[in-house]
Amino acid sequence: MNATFQSTFHPVSAPDFLPAPQLRQLQMARLSRILQHAYDRVPLFRERLQQRDLTPSSIRHLEDISRLPFTQKSDLRDTYPFGLFAMDIHDVVRLHASSGTTGKPIVVAYSREDIQVWSNAMERCFAAYGMNANDIIQNAYGYGLFTGGLGAHYGGESLGATVIPISGGNTERQLMVMKDFGVTAICCTPSYFVHLCERIQDLNVDLASLPLRTGVFGAEPWSDAMRDRIQEMTGIRAYDIYGLSEIVGPGVACECAQQSGLHVLEDYFYPEIIDPDTEEPLPDGTEGELVLTTLSKFAMPMIRYRTRDITAIIPEPCACGRSLRRIRRISRRSDDMFIIRGVNVYPSQIETAMLRVEGTTPHYQIVLTRQHSLDQIAVQIEVTPQIFSDTVKAIEASRRRIQQEIENLTGIRVTVELVRPGAVPRSEGKAQRIVDKRNV
Numbered sequence: 281m282n283a284t285f286q287s288t289f290h291p292v293s294a295p296d297f298l299p300a301p302q303l304r305q306l307q308m309a310r311l312s313r314i315l316q317h318a319y320d321r322v323p324l325f326r327e328r329l330q331q332r333d334l335t336p337s338s339i340r341h342l343e344d345i346s347r348l349p350f351t352q353k354s355d356l357r358d359t360y361p362f363g364l365f366a367m368d369i370h371d372v373v374r375l376h377a378s379s380g381t382t383g384k385p386i387v388v389a390y391s392r393e394d395i396q397v398w399s400n401a402m403e404r405c406f407a408a409y410g411m412n413a414n415d416i417i418q419n420a421y422g423y424g425l426f427t428g429g430l431g432a433h434y435g436g437e438s439l440g441a442t443v444i445p446i447s448g449g450n451t452e453r454q455l456m457v458m459k460d461f462g463v464t465a466i467c468c469t470p471s472y473f474v475h476l477c478e479r480i481q482d483l484n485v486d487l488a489s490l491p492l493r494t495g496v497f498g499a500e501p502w503s504d505a506m507r508d509r510i511q512e513m514t515g516i517r518a519y520d521i522y523g524l525s526e527i528v529g530p531g532v533a534c535e536c537a538q539q540s541g542l543h544v545l546e547d548y549f550y551p552e553i554i555d556p557d558t559e560e561p562l563p564d565g566t567e568g569e570l571v572l573t574t575l576s577k578f579a580m581p582m583i584r585y586r587t588r589d590i591t592a593i594i595p596e597p598c599a600c601g602r603s604l605r606r607i608r609r610i611s612r613r614s615d616d617m618f619i620i621r622g623v624n625v626y627p628s629q630i631e632t633a634m635l636r637v638e639g640t641t642p643h644y645q646i647v648l649t650r651q652h653s654l655d656q657i658a659v660q661i662e663v664t665p666q667i668f669s670d671t672v673k674a675i676e677a678s679r680r681r682i683q684q685e686i687e688n689l690t691g692i693r694v695t696v697e698l699v700r701p702g703a704v705p706r707s708e709g710k711a712q713r714i715v716d717k718r719n720v
């Protein structure tokens with residue numbers, strides 16, 4: 281089926297506005313095709329279907345997808361490196377890999393068409409942020425095995441914009457390029473952008489005097505509170521972008537000008553929300569684990585991939601007019617939750633609570649330790665130089681307020697340590713929010 285719509289108005293975004301019945305039809309046609317492809321070429325998938333007495337033709341309606349088995353990260357690990365490929369390696373034009381916390385990385389593959397699909401998805405995300413061919417994009421996502429750099433790069437070129445492939449790191453050079461090349465949009469992790477902004481302030485450069493107006497931030501959870509801080513501090517519009525290597529990389533879902541949830545590029549990626557414990561599908565509006573099926577990826581199709589990312593499908597249509605359904609911004613993963621004295625806590629809750637107090641910065645680290653078989657949690661939070669040079673009494677008052685905010689939101693009492701500006705280690709990519717010292 282040909283999904284390219286000829287429109288003189290804005291061809292790149294046309295699939296975003298397909299009437300829902302047409303979109304569902306397109307998804308079903310693509311689902312049938314990808315299931316057959318995976319069944320024919322991926323032994324693990326075929327065996328799992330056979331065990332359930334299913335064939336691709338058993339799936340006649342989109343809702344039937346819930347009869348299919350899940351795919352998990354462990355499946356990629358167990359079949360490392362190429363076991364889930366559905367194409368001969370010679371037809372694969374690109375490999376990326378994502379390193380986990382333990383052991384071997386997972387490897388993902390793209391055919392030539394898959395790269396086109398990915399570039400188109402990223403291009404449509406950029407267009408949804410209001411970017412166009414006149415933009416000059418500083419692409420500070422890491423280039424290499426990480427999907428961020430090349431994903432944004434191809435999307436930017438596809439849009440016709442000017443892409444600067446600066447990759448992550450070398451903050452001084454980033455700032456020079458931003459100033460001298462007239463950068464209008466920047467792509468990087470939100471934590472790295474905050475770091476860049478602080479360096480800009482140190483150098484007494486006024487960001488508002490630069491043409492930068494769009495930030496494309498993702499690859500790690502960040503809160504609305506952090507968005508507000510960034511927008512206030514810089515005057516740019518800060519947009520969320522979501523994706524994961526197993527599905528394609530960045531470009532699975534993006535915000536639009538409304539900044540109210542992320543539109544899933546549903547013509548390419550089919551979303552479901554399940555209860556992570558019972559594995560049953562959940563209705564729209566209910567929070568659960570996001571499960572994604574790639575509808576147009578042929579080198580390595582992913583059927584019902586369990587992302588471990590927690591979100592909900594927003595039932596209401598978006599004011600922007602896109603028919604693509606939205607998910608709430610992903611604030612956490614089911615596996616970055618930690619349990620302290622019986623209470624479930626997520627780093628994002630701590631971030632939201634601490635940013636309610638003036639003088640805090642979005643640089644923080646949560647340190648878990650164990651004393652006499654009791655878990656302890658300390659949160660190290662950087663404060664602004666003004667707070668840090670306050671009287672001991674004033675610093676202590678801020679510390680208590682933060683502690684109280686965190687207790688109000690999470691229900692647990694944590695030890696808050698206010699640390700000097702620059703004390704929390706910076707990352708050029710994803711920030712490390714939790715340091716777990718309990719097993720060492």
Ligand code: DLL
Binds near residue numbers: 530
């Ligand atoms: O992080 C791809 C990416 C690159 C996305 C650049 C956006 C921008 P992975 O390294 O495989 O791929 O990590 C994927 O990161 O399952 C989420 O847990 C988390 N993540 C990605 N984007 C967001 C986001 C890339 N916008 C994992 N908000 C995912 C929250 C995010 N978490």
